[in-house]
Amino acid sequence: MHKIIFDMIEKYDRIIIHRHKNPDGDAYGAQLGLKRLIELNYPDKDVYAVGDTNNFVFLGDMDIITDEVYHGALAIIVDVCVTSLISDDRYTLAEEVLVIDHHLNQPDFTCEAVIESSRIACSELITHEMMEREFQFDHLAATRLLTGIVTDSGRFRYPSTGPETLEMAAYLIRQGADMNWIYKQLYTEELNFKKLRGYFIEHFQLTEHKVAYMMNTKDLKDKFGVSTFVVSRAMVNQMSNIEGVDIWSNFTEDDDGSILVELRSANDSIVHIARKYGGGGHARACGCTVESFAQAHELLHDLDTFIESREHNG
Ligand SMILES: [Mn+2]
Numbered sequence: 001m002h003k004i005i006f007d008m009i010e011k012y013d014r015i016i017i018h019r020h021k022n023p024d025g026d027a028y029g030a031q032l033g034l035k036r037l038i039e040l041n042y043p044d045k046d047v048y049a050v051g052d053t054n055n056f057v058f059l060g061d062m063d064i065i066t067d068e069v070y071h072g073a074l075a076i077i078v079d080v081c082v083t084s085l086i087s088d089d090r091y092t093l094a095e096e097v098l099v100i101d102h103h104l105n106q107p108d109f110t111c112e113a114v115i116e117s118s119r120i121a122c123s124e125l126i127t128h129e130m131m132e133r134e135f136q137f138d139h140l141a142a143t144r145l146l147t148g149i150v151t152d153s154g155r156f157r158y159p160s161t162g163p164e165t166l167e168m169a170a171y172l173i174r175q176g177a178d179m180n181w182i183y184k185q186l187y188t189e190e191l192n193f194k195k196l197r198g199y200f201i202e203h204f205q206l207t208e209h210k211v212a213y214m215m216n217t218k219d220l221k222d223k224f225g226v227s228t229f230v231v232s233r234a235m236v237n238q239m240s241n242i243e244g245v246d247i248w249s250n251f252t253e254d255d256d257g258s259i260l261v262e263l264r265s266a267n268d269s270i271v272h273i274a275r276k277y278g279g280g281g282h283a284r285a286c287g288c289t290v291e292s293f294a295q296a297h298e299l300l301h302d303l304d305t306f307i308e309s310r311e312h313n314g
Helices: 005-010 024-040 053-057 089-093 124-134 139-152 163-175 179-187 191-203 219-224 228-232 273-276 293-312
Strands: 014-018 046-049 074-078 096-101 110-116 211-216 249-252 259-265 283-289
Touching: 005 074, 005 096, 005 110, 014 024, 014 089, 024 046, 024 053, 024 074, 024 124, 024 139, 053 139, 096 124, 096 179, 124 163, 139 163, 139 179, 139 191, 179 283, 191 219, 191 228, 211 293, 228 249, 228 259, 249 293, 259 273, 259 293, 273 293, 283 293
Parallel strands: 014 046, 014 074, 074 096, 096 110, 211 249
Antiparallel strands: 249 259, 259 283
């Protein structure tokens, strides 16, 4: 158990919880789960959650607070520890900052930090800490935290899903977490999203060596009533898990005419190709931005050549 978490929580009457921008289920779940746990176990403390919102708002609303709330308060930042990625930079106004995270990064600012990169989800880390401290849970806290574990483990499918993850999930279900409700939220989507998925499945193409790709002009987002981010990031994996297709890619025109590029690979690292065009990311999930569809086709040709060379090398 990390005693520092509880020492800091106990020291402050007012606590504001932050997390990363473009929140996923774990960012939301860890943030709102922790908020609920502090409210339950320290009823006299005022706890707030702040940041941008998106589809995961089904887990609960964000609080609108003034800058004054930060004076003499504790800011807790979950699921992120890099300045540029934190939603709402007013945590700098707080008296002290505590980071609770499960990423490999180290904080690039002054704070206390509890980081366990072996945890599949920040929500799993928080669940473990609060369970060991024998905190009282309720169905709301448990459901929020379980959402984080479910989503960051890829619905318990990622290879790093181990016994500890399942034990924490089981603990949360015993505390009243509603797994059926979570899955219903995750798998119910708006009609335009479903139609856009269908459009992708219907229209993606293959290069000579079976690189799957889509070239999306900027009118596509208006046609389906979604953002460029949705067309680009949320749709790339419509081309995943196809037999014989090891690399898939999504090229989406932004409002300024530049092309957002999402690259995915089932086996080999392809980040060198993203880097060649000024981008980066993970080995098998990376991206960049290029100037034009002409350049996008050059990049696509590089992917095709990469597959071809790999085939030749056996
Ligand atoms: Mn996470």
